[in-house]
Amino acid sequence: MELAPLLQYLISGLTNGAIYALIALGFVIIYHATTIINFAQGEMVMLGALCAISIYHLYPSLPLAFLGGVVLVTVVGIVFERLALRPVKDPSPITLIIITVGGAVFIKGVAMLLWGKEAYNLPSFSGDAPFHMGTATILPQNLWVLGLTAVVLLGMEAFFRFTLVGKAMRACAYNPRAARLVGISLSRMVQLSFALSAALGAGAGILIAPLTLGVYDMGTMLGLKGFCAAILGGLGSSFGGVLGGLILGVAESLATGLISSGYRDAVAFFILLLVLFIRPQGLFKGDS
Amino acid sequence: MRRTVILCGLVAALAGLMLLGWGCSKPAPNEPLVIGGIFSITGPASYLGEPERNSMEMVIAETTGKGGVNWRPLKAVIYDDEGDVTKARLHAEKLIQKDKAVAIIGPSLTHTSMAVLEVTQKAKLPLISCAAGSAITAPAKDRVWVFKTPQTDQMAVARIYQYLQKQGLKKVAILTVSTGFGVAGKEQLLAQASKFGLTVVAQEVFGEKDTDMTPQLTKIRGTDAQAVICWGTGPAPALVAKNMKQLAMTIPLIQSHGAASKKFIELAGDAGEGIIMPAGKLTIWNQLPDNDPQKAVCKEYATKYTAKFKAPESSFGGYAYDAMNMLLKALQKSEGNPSKIRDELEKIQKFVGVSGIFNMSPEDHNGLTPEAFVMVKISNGQFKMID
Numbered sequence: 001m002e003l004a005p006l007l008q009y010l011i012s013g014l015t016n017g018a019i020y021a022l023i024a025l026g027f028v029i030i031y032h033a034t035t036i037i038n039f040a041q042g043e044m045v046m047l048g049a050l051c052a053i054s055i056y057h058l059y060p061s062l063p064l065a066f067l068g069g070v071v072l073v074t075v076v077g078i079v080f081e082r083l084a085l086r087p088v089k090d091p092s093p094i095t096l097i098i099i100t101v102g103g104a105v106f107i108k109g110v111a112m113l114l115w116g117k118e119a120y121n122l123p124s125f126s127g128d129a130p131f132h133m134g135t136a137t138i139l140p141q142n143l144w145v146l147g148l149t150a151v152v153l154l155g156m157e158a159f160f161r162f163t164l165v166g167k168a169m170r171a172c173a174y175n176p177r178a179a180r181l182v183g184i185s186l187s188r189m190v191q192l193s194f195a196l197s198a199a200l201g202a203g204a205g206i207l208i209a210p211l212t213l214g215v216y217d218m219g220t221m222l223g224l225k226g227f228c229a230a231i232l233g234g235l236g237s238s239f240g241g242v243l244g245g246l247i248l249g250v251a252e253s254l255a256t257g258l259i260s261s262g263y264r265d266a267v268a269f270f271i272l273l274l275v276l277f278i279r280p281q282g283l284f285k286g287d288s
Numbered sequence: 289m290r291r292t293v294i295l296c297g298l299v300a301a302l303a304g305l306m307l308l309g310w311g312c313s314k315p316a317p318n319e320p321l322v323i324g325g326i327f328s329i330t331g332p333a334s335y336l337g338e339p340e341r342n343s344m345e346m347v348i349a350e351t352t353g354k355g356g357v358n359w360r361p362l363k364a365v366i367y368d369d370e371g372d373v374t375k376a377r378l379h380a381e382k383l384i385q386k387d388k389a390v391a392i393i394g395p396s397l398t399h400t401s402m403a404v405l406e407v408t409q410k411a412k413l414p415l416i417s418c419a420a421g422s423a424i425t426a427p428a429k430d431r432v433w434v435f436k437t438p439q440t441d442q443m444a445v446a447r448i449y450q451y452l453q454k455q456g457l458k459k460v461a462i463l464t465v466s467t468g469f470g471v472a473g474k475e476q477l478l479a480q481a482s483k484f485g486l487t488v489v490a491q492e493v494f495g496e497k498d499t500d501m502t503p504q505l506t507k508i509r510g511t512d513a514q515a516v517i518c519w520g521t522g523p524a525p526a527l528v529a530k531n532m533k534q535l536a537m538t539i540p541l542i543q544s545h546g547a548a549s550k551k552f553i554e555l556a557g558d559a560g561e562g563i564i565m566p567a568g569k570l571t572i573w574n575q576l577p578d579n580d581p582q583k584a585v586c587k588e589y590a591t592k593y594t595a596k597f598k599a600p601e602s603s604f605g606g607y608a609y610d611a612m613n614m615l616l617k618a619l620q621k622s623e624g625n626p627s628k629i630r631d632e633l634e635k636i637q638k639f640v641g642v643s644g645i646f647n648m649s650p651e652d653h654n655g656l657t658p659e660a661f662v663m664v665k666i667s668n669g670q671f672k673m674i675d
Contacts, residue, residue, distance in 0.1 A: 005506045008535070012502040117334040119523035121555050128558055130536045137536045211530070212499035213523050213555055217332075221497065257503035261493045262466065 017249020023226025026197030042223015048202025049214035077198020234282020324389030339605030399468030461513035473519035606642035
């Protein structure tokens, strides 16, 4: 009896955790390039889900909805950086962070006007028939979430390690002045980081929409959980962020299943506080 | 000479003042009567507040178009509490102090209603709540100024248990939302189970905005429950339906009347098939037999609402519609006096509304019975009356 539900908790925890991981990655990328926390990250998740749902209603093709959603939100991310952050006269991190909070509220408000307050459904990518894994069951959508997260993570790692642009972005993070001296355009890298993290957020939103529905206020909580995951992983490393997300997801699911369902959100923030008190550099020391 | 002029002027001014004062103390007969409304028009419960506001405005516009109540036009002042207790309370105070409302309709939710009724009871103003919790009007002796139109959770639970008993089921698991609606439902589910020979073998809770209930359902799957009863509103019950499919659970899922809307069918998609729930008769009014007195009322409301708002009617809007219509009836005999309105509301008998047939009394400020519900099943994306 004991093992059977555990496996199920693990599966649902890993699925949620993978989503947190994708959002955390978005935080990490922007932090890398700018040392700010972009609190509008959660809203990109919401925009991704709702854009994809709208596209799907216009033209019912899931690959198109996925791509369209990601592209649209990437554009939003770039425009956000251009209009809200770049013109700031005194770009100290705290000013910029507060602007991202304002941006998040603004994006949420606009989404409420555009889509209304209702929730919307997006069909699963490949059907709703669950697979049986021993005593546990798993949906194809869970596999999509886990699989795509893994692919994205590897892709990101490869991008940062092996491509010139990726290396340039890392250089900006290590030493902005030196990066500029060797001819790297800092502002272009910042813009790229916003584009990338918006794309990641949108992808996360579209992946999870068939499981959780899409609604204008879904982003805030997801954003906060992603932030917890990023802090848990130490903000500096992508692998840390991903592990942080997975740990958080599983912890939540176990707390719900084994202790009481009321503790779900408390767990995330309890872990966040614990990490900030005891190990502010994160569980996995950042590599930058 | 000059002195007389001044004197005359003073007298005239005084007379003018007195006239003005008299004018203020007694409003002109065609000054509009203000009816207050507090609904959760935005926020997670907007699916309740929006149709409620629409229905209230629809009845007010219609009555004013027909010349008002006893030739006094009506004016609706409606506020949005966003599902927030503090805001609801503030709006109630504003309606009483600033807008001078003679009665208030709403709020949409049990917990906001509980907050608002404290204010209106103190101000001795009739309140007709649109929320389901039975605690709102019970005991009616203490809730002198409070009425409500929705069927209570007590009736919904009784109706569900009657159905389960008929099916010969003995063990149920309950999964309730952590808001006022869910807490009140849970209380009733636990209190009434033994009366119908049922045992509650698992009780789980979820948050209003939770997006994954598989851990709770996994726990339930490990018990010998023969049915799951989910008590919630908004998108969460649809996710419970999806999660049950995900866990390949085959025992029947029974939702509360809070899920009885077309939106639920849409959100749950394929996972909604076969779900059973109690619903007001409005949901399936065209399946009612012709001799059902509610059929005509439901038909009228549904036709008017869909024509005016180009959106499907919902039981939630029906709560405000019934409240408004009962209030109109009470207003006719009370000249806008809140205490007379209250007395008239309490006297309402055999009032055929959208949500049921109301028989108010000093002991019962809701006036409905479990028969106000029918059991419906979702089949092929439609509600079908089964019991």
